[in-house]
Amino acid sequence: MKIFIDTANIDKIKEIHSWGILDGVTTNPSLIAKEGKDLKTVVAEIAEIVDGPISAEVISLDAEGMFNEGMELSEIHRNINIKLPMCIEGLKATKALYNEGIDVNMTLIFSAQQALLAAKAGARYISPFIGRLDDIGHVGMDVVAEIMDILDNYDFDTEVIAASIRHPLHVSQAATIGVHIATIPYDILKKMAAHPKTDEGIEAFLADWEKTKNL
Ligand code: G3P
Numbered sequence: 001m002k003i004f005i006d007t008a009n010i011d012k013i014k015e016i017h018s019w020g021i022l023d024g025v026t027t028n029p030s031l032i033a034k035e036g037k038d039l040k041t042v043v044a045e046i047a048e049i050v051d052g053p054i055s056a057e058v059i060s061l062d063a064e065g066m067f068n069e070g071m072e073l074s075e076i077h078r079n080i081n082i083k084l085p086m087c088i089e090g091l092k093a094t095k096a097l098y099n100e101g102i103d104v105n106m107t108l109i110f111s112a113q114q115a116l117l118a119a120k121a122g123a124r125y126i127s128p129f130i131g132r133l134d135d136i137g138h139v140g141m142d143v144v145a146e147i148m149d150i151l152d153n154y155d156f157d158t159e160v161i162a163a164s165i166r167h168p169l170h171v172s173q174a175a176t177i178g179v180h181i182a183t184i185p186y187d188i189l190k191k192m193a194a195h196p197k198t199d200e201g202i203e204a205f206l207a208d209w210e211k212t213k214n215l
């Protein structure tokens with residue numbers, strides 16, 4: 001499974017990149033707003049750090065506006081893909097960008113039906129939001145599994161990005177069903193790397209090693 005980080009924070013991206021496990025980055029308008037810099041500046045900075053797909057989201061709600069914004073953003077760097085919200089205008093813009101050879105990440109996917117339409121329109125990535133489905137009493141991972149089954153039946157080039165990840169279990173569950181990519185917040189990546197038994201084991205080994213110094 002490819003691992004993306006879901007943030008626009010440069011320091012966090014640099015840190016996770018230094019681990020040697022980072023394949024890409026997703027941003028959204030809320031994450032960009034937290035950084036106090038404009039989208040183009042942030043995305044260009046990210047592209048200097050990570051040599052992999054980077055999602056930049058448009059804010060237009062009509063197909064023409066989405067297409068124009070997408071074309072502009074795609075010029076920032078060859079690794080930029082355009083994040084478009086799932087809606088009928090978004091589908092039209094996806095097809096138009098696909099026809100220009102530009103990758104789209106169709107976001108705010110909450111059902112298998114939406115995912116099917118996004119894949120049909122030529123989305124390179126589709127992002128089902130697991131946590132936000134869980135929040136309203138659905139099992140987000142069930143929707144992701146259904147999407148994976150549908151894509152397996154056909155010959156789409158679309159990859160699924162497990163998004164709106166809220167805890168480490170979401171990541172391992174997504175990997176178990178073969179989801180192509182998980183976009184993971186910084187704090188959850190840190191939690192994934194940690195285990196109290198590992199810390200305890202390191203402490204015990206070091207304590208025992210200290211004892212050998214007196215031999
Ligand atoms: O990639 C989409 C993701 O950022 C949404 O996460 O936690 O705001 O539902 P969340």
